[in-house]
Amino acid sequence: MGNHVLLACGMAAGPLFTIAYLAEGAGRVGYRPFRHPVSSLALGRAGWAQTVNFLVAGSLSLTFAAGLWRAGPSRGGALLMAVWAVGLLGAGAFRTDPVCGYPPGTPDQPEHHTRAGALHDLFSLAGFLALAAACFVCALSGAAGWTIYSIASGVLFAATMALASAAFGGHGRWAHLGGLFQRVSLTIGWTWQTLLAVRVLYA
Template structure:
């Protein structure tokens, strides 16, 4: 992939992508073990948005989403024209928009969290729950498609290692998601759905952040 001159602010936009994933995962990890009554083994990551202190996870989703939208803007500047120069940024932007939506629309209380929630899944779902699920779907589809776009881009550039990495992540994400659905017992808790979805976030969010670092190193950003 050739080095490309870009506007000074482009470096900052790409850095947003490098920061977004690690920041999100760090904030989740801190909450997993400090939120009263919350058990990451049986409570879904999205449920951190509920109850006292839920605003922290709402902000975490929104900030991570906006940082990735900024990353997409940086990609738009440096990758176009060229292979993946249109769909790559658009799909990363979709990933960011999905994260933002997942923060703005909360899931339903369940599995005993927060206090007073039903012991299993709720009997009825509100519009916010539906939109939260739709936002997660946008995140997953956008990431899988972006992996395919960048796998082809790196293959065309002769970078076999990065092409295989992108392809592997693009396959792993839907496999993890399907396993989560197949193996989960949703009677009284979401195990192992909760842990598998955390693994999905770790793999997917880390890939996007690593991609940002890689593209940032490939690009000569004047003054940035």
């Protein structure tokens, strides 16, 4: 497989993932995008669609990481992108526990955490940390504009994801906006990955 195909996978992963979860969330009864996590879309009868979304995005991102390894500019960045991809695959393989009252009829916070839910959270956390770190590592391999953008993306991605995590845990007066914070964070992260792929592909 040509390296340009591997890198193109990195361009496609974010837009496809975003379109899929927005479409899924719009059609779910009781699902509130500003409040509920993207992962909660994997719950219920139609949850298979979000599971597939995680697995496709993870597979495309892992393929992209292989392209980065071949092309550079940073082997460390490529490894971190691979961890991000594995985090997505793990999030798809293990379903999250109900949270924030979704699916309807469940409590805001789970009374008992399942093993699958704990593994989902573990893979997700590892992936998020790896993507934030990749922003900083890859910032060192470009011109000043790319460096500033990558550092800003890493900081904002981590900050908004931390806000989302706190909100999903019921902490803070913005607890009802966890889904919004998470969507802002994912948009920042996926946009950075897409632009990284464009930059390396057309360098």
